[in-house]
Every structure is written in structure tokens, then in C-alpha cells.
Amino acid sequence: MVKIKAMAHGLLLPLLAGSIFLTVNPSAASAATADPKAGDPCKAADLGKRYPFVKSAVTEPTITHFKGYYITDGSTGSQSVTMSTQTVITVEVGNSSQISSGFSIGTLFKVEAFVSRTVRKATATTNAESQTITWNFLKPGYYGLYQGTNKVTGVYGSLNCGRVDLGGGRYTTRWIERPGGTYTTFSTIEEGAVRCEDKVPANSIMSKAQKVLGCTGTPAQAAPRPPAPKPPTNQTAAQPPGFTCLAGYYRIATPDRLLFWWNANGTDEFRLHSWANNARVQWQVCQGPTTNGMVEHVFLTRQSKKCLTLRASDAPTESAPFYEEKCRTVDDGQRFYVYDDVPGTNLVGIQNKMTGFMIGQERVTDNETMRQYSLGKPDGTGTYVLEPVP
Missing domain, CATH: 2.80.10.50 (Trefoil (Acidic Fibroblast Growth Factor, subunit A))
Structure with missing residues (x-):
């Protein structure tokens, strides 16, 4: 159990997620500004290069820890409340959660620019343990105490330099779009307490906490993680069939x-x-x-x-x-x-x-x-x- 001090009701306190291991390549951000676009010309020296780009992004307020808590008359003031884990988010690019290479980090820098929001760009996982929050309750009522973040998911692609047939016996080299994969990351962790009668911004972490509290219906369930790819078989042949x-x-x-x-x-x-x-x-x-x-x-x-x-x-x-x-x-x-x-x-x-x-x-x-x-x-x-x- 991890104890965390918080401010009075109404203030949000940013908090770093647990289990964070930084492996950021500082050159990735500066290099990203010079990345090419599909269709741009390239030269022979670019044939062995590869660049990421973001095709789509979905930002979803997500509650990572939560506890419904009653405050009665005479019991207001500072109280410590233990929240249970609701969702664990892991940063992933493709099928890997180890963000240790230039392409993976470069992809997440592209995501950050795409959504105009700071996101994790390193190996990271939100805390899977229960969390204790100390909150100063000023009024009686039914509260939802929470920690949450904005989960960002989407699809990325990659660019490679290759030959393009222009017709009529003419050729050139251009940056061409190649398959990529899916990614997951998250933004700054927030924590707080909210009641059903509180006015909060739509599509915010606080409004998501109200839904978990039951104010406006049941919360959406987290999407299941896709199954891991099957490993290749060990059949052997001097020349693979089909080649x-x-x-x-x-x-x-x-x-x-x-x-x-x-x-x-x-x-x-x-x-x-x-x-x-x-x-x-x-x-x-x-x-x-x-x-x-x-x-x-x-x-x-x-x-x-x-x-x-x-x-x-x-x-x-x-x-x-x-x-x-x-x-x-x-x-x-x-x-x-x-x-x-x-x-x-x-x-x-x-x-x-x-x-x-x-x-x-x-x-x-x-x-x-x-x-x-x-x-x-x-x-x-x-x-x-x-x-x-x-």
C-alpha cells in the first residue's frame, strides 16, 4: 500500500505513475521536426533509414484507482481513504512495452505532437497497487475519490525510401508509407474527489470519476488486450516453400x-x-x-x-x-x-x-x-x- 498526501477538495495534484523507467533518447525530439512525409523525394543514402508517423489518436479519460466514500455530518475534515485499482495502463509501441529504441521513442514524440498533450515517452506503467489518498472533506456527501489519466491509443505507420516507377521507363526514389502498428501511452496522473452534484468539464477525468461513482450510468469497460502473436514454427527447409x-x-x-x-x-x-x-x-x-x-x-x-x-x-x-x-x-x-x-x-x-x-x-x-x-x-x-x- 502506498500513502500519498493530497490537497484540499477542489484542487488537483499531479502525480507521477508508479513503475516508471526512463530511457528517453533526447535527440529523438529534435530529429522529429525534420522527418519526411510520404511522397517526398529521397536519395540513395536514405535507403537504409526509417521514420515513424502517427495515423490516428484517441484520447480517453481513464480512472486507474477509485473508491466511493460517504461523509456524514460531523465526520468532515481530513480522512485517509484507500482506493482500489481499476485499470492498469502500460506504454506500448507495436507489441513491445520496452521503449528502448529510437523508433519507439520517436513514435511517442509524434503522438505527443499529434494530440498536443504531454504523454509518456518511455517504459512506463500506471501503479497496479492500491493507493491511499488523504483528503480534506469540507461538506457531507457521497464522494468518488480517484486517480486517473488520459489514455492515448492509436495507429502509427513508418516511412521508407524506395524506388517508384513513374512510367515510360522513368524511376525515382521517394518516401513511401509502410505498415506500422498500434500504440498506447498516457498523460499526467491526476487525483481528486468529486460528488454527483459537482459541475465538472465534459469528457474530463473528473467526469469519468462521476460515471464510476454512478452519477450518470455505469462506466465503460476497458477494451481487452489483443492476444500475443504466435511464435514461428521450427519447420526447416533449404529453400522455404513459395520462394x-x-x-x-x-x-x-x-x-x-x-x-x-x-x-x-x-x-x-x-x-x-x-x-x-x-x-x-x-x-x-x-x-x-x-x-x-x-x-x-x-x-x-x-x-x-x-x-x-x-x-x-x-x-x-x-x-x-x-x-x-x-x-x-x-x-x-x-x-x-x-x-x-x-x-x-x-x-x-x-x-x-x-x-x-x-x-x-x-x-x-x-x-x-x-x-x-x-x-x-x-x-x-x-x-x-x-x-x-x-
Whole structure:
């Protein structure tokens, strides 16, 4: 039980929610002002980048803790009242409540601007424990003591740079809208006491507390949480069914073609290394179904016939590495979208289907591990050459 001191009736006291762990990236807010819009032009250095944008937002006053309480003649004055938990709100972006990456934080900064209201932009959950509030009751009556906040939910999307066919043999690169997901966050916690006869603003936390008190009907029930996605199966195959491999082999290199992807020294990680006459640097590129307007790709190494893989346990982790593993019939961690430059350049950006993160590396130097980045690499080093082995 947590005891909290409050002011006299009629004053609202802002209160931080419990279980708050701050991981805010301070650069996300400033970067958000320069974000592109769908249809804007982009260049080759943008192929490995990704930006969030907000498509919709719904703000709903929500009571997190509540207690109906009678004050009779002669019992006014300061009293401590324990409120029970009504609703627990957790900040989420997509299917993750761990707000630790640039894309997730950037999405919540966009939400804040969209709704013109301060919202949580870090890992946070409203307090699930009962709360004790000390209130100075000035008049007898039936009170609803509450803590509450404005819950904000909606849908976000993402922007990626990719090739657009203008017709007549003409191409360009533009920012194109790609699927995103849903988000949940909440604003500042408020607490107070309210009676049915009190005049309060419509669609406010106080008016919601009056409904819970029974003044104007029963309160709306919280929407059920959607079920968690099912994990991928572990069926294996050298080439996933439904995929057709392009002729020959390909290499993936930095734009200057000085460093290439391969798993040197017998490791399972993929790293940047200089060219060598070795099957490790050669890839089979296979194309499969179209999902949300983009063709799915799998990448198999020539040496091991294993697939480029983001492990499910690493999915929410910023800068998690990629590995080679046996190709699975169903595993979005082994599926990728390829964003092309205009014809003739072979420049691409590569995005993992499971997470939406882009492939990049910390530095462009020998022995650097290939990793995933939610926003891609801001310096343009997430752009690569994908070309047939000569």
C-alpha cells in the first residue's frame, strides 16, 4: 500500500505513475521536426533509414484507482481513504512495452505532437497497487475519490525510401508509407474527489470519476488486450516453400565495394570484411510472396545453405546482431524487404519483416557485425550494394 498526501477538495495534484523507467533518447525530439512525409523525394543514402508517423489518436479519460466514500455530518475534515485499482495502463509501441529504441521513442514524440498533450515517452506503467489518498472533506456527501489519466491509443505507420516507377521507363526514389502498428501511452496522473452534484468539464477525468461513482450510468469497460502473436514454427527447409531463387549468386557490399558481408572465422555472425575468393561472401537471393506491397526476400549463404536470421529473442533489442541459421518454413526473422534505388545503381536498403528494423553497422570498418536499427543509420551507412557475383 502506498500513502500519498493530497490537497484540499477542489484542487488537483499531479502525480507521477508508479513503475516508471526512463530511457528517453533526447535527440529523438529534435530529429522529429525534420522527418519526411510520404511522397517526398529521397536519395540513395536514405535507403537504409526509417521514420515513424502517427495515423490516428484517441484520447480517453481513464480512472486507474477509485473508491466511493460517504461523509456524514460531523465526520468532515481530513480522512485517509484507500482506493482500489481499476485499470492498469502500460506504454506500448507495436507489441513491445520496452521503449528502448529510437523508433519507439520517436513514435511517442509524434503522438505527443499529434494530440498536443504531454504523454509518456518511455517504459512506463500506471501503479497496479492500491493507493491511499488523504483528503480534506469540507461538506457531507457521497464522494468518488480517484486517480486517473488520459489514455492515448492509436495507429502509427513508418516511412521508407524506395524506388517508384513513374512510367515510360522513368524511376525515382521517394518516401513511401509502410505498415506500422498500434500504440498506447498516457498523460499526467491526476487525483481528486468529486460528488454527483459537482459541475465538472465534459469528457474530463473528473467526469469519468462521476460515471464510476454512478452519477450518470455505469462506466465503460476497458477494451481487452489483443492476444500475443504466435511464435514461428521450427519447420526447416533449404529453400522455404513459395520462394524462387534468382539465378547465380550475389554479394552485399558497402557502396564503395571495399567491404562485404560474410561470416569469417567460422562464426555464425555476419560481419564486414574485405573481398576474398571465398564462398562465404556469396549469397543466394530468393523471392517469395508479396506482403503489404513489398516482395519478401530470404538470403542464403552459398557455403552453408543457411538463412540470414534475426533471432526471435533479439527482436526488441536495438543493435541486435544477425546470424545464419537453418532456413525455416515460417519465420519472419528470416524474411526481408529490399528497398531499391533507381535502375543501374544496385543500391539497396534492407529491412527485417519481423521487427521493421533496418540492417546497418556501428562503423564502416573491417570486422564490424551486421545489426538491426529501428530508425536505420542516420549517416546513410545502412545503404548497400546488392549485385551479382561477377
